[in-house]
Amino acid sequence: MTANASNMSLSQCTIRVYYEDTDLGGVVYYANYLKFFERARTEWLRELGIENLRLLQDEKKAFVVTQCHIKYLQAAKMDDNLIATVDSCTAARASATLKQTIYRNGAAICIATVDIAFINLQTGRPARLPLEIAASKI
Amino acid sequence: MTANASNMSLSQCTIRVYYEDTDLGGVVYYANYLKFFERARTEWLRELGIENLRLLQDEKKAFVVTQCHIKYLQAAKMDDNLIATVDSCTAARASATLKQTIYRNGAAICIATVDIAFINLQTGRPARLPLEIAASKI
Amino acid sequence: MTANASNMSLSQCTIRVYYEDTDLGGVVYYANYLKFFERARTEWLRELGIENLRLLQDEKKAFVVTQCHIKYLQAAKMDDNLIATVDSCTAARASATLKQTIYRNGAAICIATVDIAFINLQTGRPARLPLEIAASKI
Amino acid sequence: MTANASNMSLSQCTIRVYYEDTDLGGVVYYANYLKFFERARTEWLRELGIENLRLLQDEKKAFVVTQCHIKYLQAAKMDDNLIATVDSCTAARASATLKQTIYRNGAAICIATVDIAFINLQTGRPARLPLEIAASKI
Numbered sequence: 001m002t003a004n005a006s007n008m009s010l011s012q013c014t015i016r017v018y019y020e021d022t023d024l025g026g027v028v029y030y031a032n033y034l035k036f037f038e039r040a041r042t043e044w045l046r047e048l049g050i051e052n053l054r055l056l057q058d059e060k061k062a063f064v065v066t067q068c069h070i071k072y073l074q075a076a077k078m079d080d081n082l083i084a085t086v087d088s089c090t091a092a093r094a095s096a097t098l099k100q101t102i103y104r105n106g107a108a109i110c111i112a113t114v115d116i117a118f119i120n121l122q123t124g125r126p127a128r129l130p131l132e133i134a135a136s137k138i
Numbered sequence: 139m140t141a142n143a144s145n146m147s148l149s150q151c152t153i154r155v156y157y158e159d160t161d162l163g164g165v166v167y168y169a170n171y172l173k174f175f176e177r178a179r180t181e182w183l184r185e186l187g188i189e190n191l192r193l194l195q196d197e198k199k200a201f202v203v204t205q206c207h208i209k210y211l212q213a214a215k216m217d218d219n220l221i222a223t224v225d226s227c228t229a230a231r232a233s234a235t236l237k238q239t240i241y242r243n244g245a246a247i248c249i250a251t252v253d254i255a256f257i258n259l260q261t262g263r264p265a266r267l268p269l270e271i272a273a274s275k276i
Numbered sequence: 277m278t279a280n281a282s283n284m285s286l287s288q289c290t291i292r293v294y295y296e297d298t299d300l301g302g303v304v305y306y307a308n309y310l311k312f313f314e315r316a317r318t319e320w321l322r323e324l325g326i327e328n329l330r331l332l333q334d335e336k337k338a339f340v341v342t343q344c345h346i347k348y349l350q351a352a353k354m355d356d357n358l359i360a361t362v363d364s365c366t367a368a369r370a371s372a373t374l375k376q377t378i379y380r381n382g383a384a385i386c387i388a389t390v391d392i393a394f395i396n397l398q399t400g401r402p403a404r405l406p407l408e409i410a411a412s413k414i
Numbered sequence: 415m416t417a418n419a420s421n422m423s424l425s426q427c428t429i430r431v432y433y434e435d436t437d438l439g440g441v442v443y444y445a446n447y448l449k450f451f452e453r454a455r456t457e458w459l460r461e462l463g464i465e466n467l468r469l470l471q472d473e474k475k476a477f478v479v480t481q482c483h484i485k486y487l488q489a490a491k492m493d494d495n496l497i498a499t500v501d502s503c504t505a506a507r508a509s510a511t512l513k514q515t516i517y518r519n520g521a522a523i524c525i526a527t528v529d530i531a532f533i534n535l536q537t538g539r540p541a542r543l544p545l546e547i548a549a550s551k552i
Contacts, residue, residue: 016453018449018452018453018456019161019162019163019167019452019456019466020161020167020169020449020452020453022161022162023157023158023160023161023162024157024160024161024162024163024164024165024216024329024332025157025162025332025338025340025397026162026397027162029157029158030310030314030340030341030344031158031307031308031310031311031314032307034306034307034310035307035432035434038306038307038432038433038434039430039432039434042432042433046493051493052433052492052493053300053491053492053493056300056301062301064301064306064348064351065306065348066347066348067345067346067347067348068306068345068346069343069344069345069346070343070344070345071342071343072340072341072342072343075340077467078162078466078467079460079465079466079467121301121302154315156311156314156315156318157314157318157328158311158314158315162467162470163470163476163478163535164535168448168452168478168479168482169445169446169448169449169452170445172444172445172448173294173296173445176294176295176296176444176445177292177294177296180294180295184355189355190295190354190355191353191354191355191438194438194439200439202439202444202486202489203444203486204485204486205483205484205485205486206444206483206484207481207482207483207484208481208482208483209480209481210478210479210480210481213478215329216328216329217322217327217328217329259439259440295437295438295439295443296437296443296445298437298438299433299434299436299437299438300433300436300437300438300439300440300441300492301433301438302438303438305433305434307434354438
């Protein structure tokens with residue numbers, strides 16, 4: 001991973017590719033990149049002091065993905081060591097747009113734009129984003 | 139599927155194998171057979187009039203798997219049309235042992251013995267099995 | 277499902293939501309919609325006489341997703357009976373853009389635009405799409 | 415994790431529980447523990463100098479699970495930090511039996527006995543286990 005990539009991201013996590021992630025084409029199944037992006041978002045939230053489980057149990061609130069746009073540039077393979085990042089966050093009152101990347105050896109192999117909304121699960125209505133997120137945007 | 143197999147099961151459901159189920163070895167990933175067995179259990183419960191979601195929401199009760207023993211006899215492959223069955227149910231007060239099979243072209247390719255417990259999620263304690271299950275055993 | 281939806285799609289398949297598809301938010305995990313879209317594409321190809329496994333084994337060619345854009349409109353839930361469709365296909369020489377939808381009770385709950393490329397796995401280069409696909413576009 | 419557990423295992427890897435691993439019951443879906451056990455086996459093989467991908471590509475050989483017996487003692491939850499181990503390996507000529515455990519805070523929450531066979535994918539016949547495995551048994 002180049003210094004460049006790590007310097008410019010809000011958060012990153014490492015991902016090892018296992019058998020479970022692959023399909024018979026010999027590469028990572030296309031839906032599984034969304035799991036990797038979600039792991040990076042979870043670690044980013046954790047670093048901000050936000051725990052999904054606590055939000056869910058204590059406040060009955062959760063982040064939901066409302067839209068995502070994924071470009072698959074190169075295929076990830078078994079045994080790869082990947083880095084998944086949250087690159088930027090543009091936050092509104094109850095939603096945010098994140099840019100995310102998956103890197104292998106410093107090269108971006110998959111990029112995504114992910115729109116998330118924060119909702120109150122009891123009412124089904126939008127909830128104000130945690131303050132930590134608004135404060136985190138680049 | 140032979141008449142024999144279908145005659146002797148309590149319930150069965152058909153399963154088509156898709157890309158998502160395979161791994162780079164070219165066959166169904168070993169954990170995914172547990173998904174197939176669980177689909178068969180869900181359909182068996184549905185036929186008995188038991189809906190997992192209603193139990194969870196209305197009674198705060200759920201079935202949990204406490205033990206399973208799986209024998210992999212032959213590998214399922216992409217595009218296979220499989221049949222997953224619940225063959226028998228031996229029920230106790232708050233738990234049951236199920237025999238299950240996955241068939242391809244009438245031949246068993248995977249067999250399992252699955253122990254399930256019925257629990258009250260609020261107390262964490264065993265709950266009495268729905269009456270429909272006790273009545274269903276062969 | 278309304279007559280409208282089924283009339284306007286190239287192909288459709290039914291999808292039952294099981295435990296395996298859900299997450300602790302109580303709804304279908306966002307990556308799993310991509311599995312549902314892929315099942316619909318596989319059934320569409322099958323109806324055209326194209327088998328992924330044969331292409332892979334005999335011709336060493338495969339479809340790969342190069343880009344996808346997903347809008348999540350409503351959450352799918354445990355026990356839902358969904359319909360996933362391929363609505364349209366705009367084909368070029370070695371790639372195609374598909375519009376796809378997931379319906380519940382006739383209402384679209386998730387829509388996607390999926391770009392696929394057809395590649396020769398031995399050379400890594402684009403391969404000419406099977407003729408059946410060019411002929412299938414609306 | 416107690417010193418005891420780590421001292422007695424052949425290999426171990428850490429596992430963070432993410433949304434993707436959970437189901438609507440709020441805990442880790444029962445099939446996903448098999449993914450965790452498989453990650454631990456992959457890391458154990460890697461430490462022995464055995465790479466699954468190289469075996470598959472260069473020698474057309476692979477490990478397949480022929481049987482497994484899993485006991486679910488306590489449910490893993492979102493955000494848990496787990497440790498998955500390979501505790502022991504009893505090797506025969508072309509197969510081995512592994513004992514594996516998943517720990518949370520030093521307590522075993524899931525244990526498995528996993529039988530693996532080593533096969534030649536071109537002939538479908540058993541292949542002699544890599545020497546490193548025979549040498550690794552406790």
